[in-house]
Amino acid sequence: MSKAVKARAREKVDLLIVNADELVTLAGDNQKPRTGKQMREIGIIRNGGLAVKDGRIVAVGKTPDVTKSFKAENVVSANGKIVLPGFVDPHTHLVFAGSREDEFQMHVEGASYMEILKAGGGILRTVRDTRKASLEKLVDYGTETLDTMIEHGTTTVEAKSGYGLTTKDELKMLQAIQRLNQLHSVDVVPTFLGAHAIPPEFSNDPQGYARLVVEEMIPKAAEKGLAEFCDVFCERGVFSLEQARRILLAGKDSGLKPRLHADEMSSLGGAELAASIGAISADHMLFSSDEGIKAMADKGVVATLLPAAAFSLMNARYADARIMINFGVPVALGTDFNPNCWVENQQLIIAFACHFMRLAPAEAITATTINAAHAIGRAKEIGSLEVDKKADIIVLDVPNHKFLGYRFGVNLVDKVVKNGRIVVDREASRGEFRLLEEQKT
């Protein structure tokens, strides 16, 4: 019998990615988010390859091992490049109307976030604009944002309501988020954040507003299946620790998993609350106490850190990620995309995390992939390149993973594969502006 006949026929798949200088798999025991030293273990395969069929990963390994068993018409060479799981952005305020660039100018000239808020600007301005906007308009704006996010390698995002602050407008925002999840290839995970700010109608009755959130908004959002998580902006002058606890418990009763904005501008005990209430994630954590951080480590609560939000506050303080990692808290990273922190790009967040919070590139990669997936309850499906997981894959045009954070302010994405399909191909578009010699003359 000839050798060719003896060899087992290669299985045909939809897509092969081969010859990656580094295939960053994040493979391993991914039951729990990564902590401590595990955050640096990113599962690199040199000369890596993978096979994709029906939107799923069917093989991962060294290129010769993958191509021995699989063939495809669509073969992407990642020679000189690296391959990673698509970025997961676990904290965004994806949907809103309007913009606040004039306040940015005030802020640059010295006004604080709280001063702008007290002057009726800040979030309340976005609330006014968002209330006026139709559902369709919100979907249009959100679509543009998701386009930019996926062009920068983000394939799943969490998205919060919180600029409606009436039952009707909060539901409108959640419906926009639901529509975006249906209409866009980026997966969008919905969070109810009715307790984002006290609306002007309730400025003299914050308790009354907290009651409305608990008694009307949460049951309606849950009953319509429009939210998976319940979030609260727990902050001095916004929602107190006690109100936050009540709201998050009410959410839990309705089946919404708790998460919260904790200790962003003051040390209020948000980290302790996150641990005691069984939150999946506590976010920001610029002023969290050591006790709170330890309590989170004990309970396995993810710290979702948002260095771009700290950057846009302009007070040069960042969450102490090194202490958190030392204490065994799993760290994730998100953009906190919102009208006060207008950034869609997780690559820039990695750069901020490396520069301002001293994360190693490998730790920042873990924090934007598998740990970010854990922070939104999606780690079984996404966040690593492993057989049976969703084929959400990015090819970056750098020779190794240490370029993340090191080369910043530009888009390193070469290709994005979402659900097994190439949806971004920047290499192909480069042909358009690289002129042939005869075109120049």
Ligand SMILES: [Zn+2]
């Ligand atoms: Zn936020």
